[in-house]
Amino acid sequence: MIQEELMKHFGLSGQVRPVKGGAWIHTGDQSFYLLPVGALYHEDVRELSQLTDALAEWMPEVARVRLTLTGEPTAEIHGHDSVLLAYPNKANFRTDSLTTGGRLGRLHQLSRQYSFNKNNRTSYLQWSDLWTDRIEQLEMNVQSVEETRRADRRGFEQHLIDVFPYIQGLADNAIQYAFDTQTDQFIKVPPAITHYRFYEGLWEDDEATVLSPTHWLVDHPARDVAEWIRAHAWEYGDTEDIKQFIYDYQKEMPIDETFHEMVFARLLFPLPMIEIAESFFEQDYRDPDDHRIIQQWRRNKDRCRQYEAYLKWYAELYLNGRVPHWLQKVED
The missing domain is CATH 3.90.1200.10 (Aminoglycoside phosphotransferase (APH), C-terminal lobe)
Structure with a gap:
C-alpha cells in the first residue's frame, strides 16, 4: 500500500521499514524518511522545503524535503498528510571537523539570512x-x-x-x-x-x-x-x-x-x-x-x-x- 502511494506521488520505489512515528525507505544508496506533517514543529512545509534546499547548498548534511511529482511539499500517504525527507548519502559529502557548537553556529549564521514568513x-x-x-x-x-x-x-x-x-x-x-x-x-x-x-x-x-x-x-x-x-x-x-x-x-x-x-x-x-x-x-x-x-x-x-x-x-x-x-x- 505505502509502496504504491510512494510510486504514485514521488516516483519512488524501495524497501519500506516502518518505525514509530513514520517509515524509512531505502532505495539503492539513498535513504528517505516519511512522517506525518503534524509531527513537524515548523508547520509551513513549503517554507521548510525552501529552507532545506537553500541550506543544503552550504551544508550538505541537511536532509531535504522531497517534493512530489507535481511539485507539492506534501502528499497523502496511508491516509495521512505526509512529508518525505531525503537523507544525504554520507559518501557524497566530505566530513568536516566542525564540533556540535561549530555546526550549530553555522546553521544559525546561514539560516538567519533567510526572510521567514512572519x-x-x-x-x-x-x-x-x-x-x-x-x-x-x-x-x-x-x-x-x-x-x-x-x-x-x-x-x-x-x-x-x-x-x-x-x-x-x-x-x-x-x-x-x-x-x-x-x-x-x-x-x-x-x-x-x-x-x-x-x-x-x-x-x-x-x-x-x-x-x-x-x-x-x-x-x-x-x-x-x-x-x-x-x-x-x-x-x-x-x-x-x-x-x-x-x-x-x-x-x-x-x-x-x-x-x-x-x-x-x-x-x-x-x-x-x-x-x-x-x-x-x-x-x-x-x-x-x-x-x-x-x-x-x-x-x-x-x-x-x-x-x-x-x-x-x-x-x-x-x-x-x-x-x-x-x-x-x-x-x-
Missing part, C-alpha cells in the same frame, strides 16, 4: 509572554489540587505543592529578565532555524549524521545554545565543555552580551520541572503515586542547588555578574 515566527522574541501563559496555567492547576484535594492529596501532588513557590519564583525571574532584555536592548540577531529542544546527539541516528528538519522551528538562536547548556549541565556538569561549546559556536556565529542575556533568561526558566508538572496534568488519568513521574521530579529537585551554581557561574563569566539578587548568594 506568521511562522511563533516564538521569536515572545518568550516572556509564552512563559507567563505556561506558569499561570500551571498555577491554576496547582490551586485546583490545593482546593479540591486538601484532605487526600498525595504523592506527586504533594511534591509539586511543596516546591511550586520555588518554581514560580524562578519563572517570574526568567520572565522579567527576558522582558527587560528585549525591552532595554536592541535585539540585533534576526530569527534563525532553531530546534524545539537542542541537545548533544540530536543529529545522530541509525541512518546517518544529518541535520534533520523534523525538530526545526523559527526562533532566536540563543534558544538552542541555552538548551544545549541546560542539558549538558544537568547531565554532566562540566563547565569546561560549556566554555568550549560557546567558543566553537561563536567562531561561526558572532555573539554579544545581549545574546548571552537571552541565553541566561532561558536557562533561568525552570523548564524541566515545569514540563514534568505539565505532563502530569495533561494525562487523562492522573495517578499521583506514579513512581516514574515522582522519580523524575525528585531527580530534578535534587539537582536544583547544583544548577543554581551553574547559573551563577555563567552570569559571572559572560554577563559581568548581572543576576537576580538571590542568585548572588548561591555558593559555588
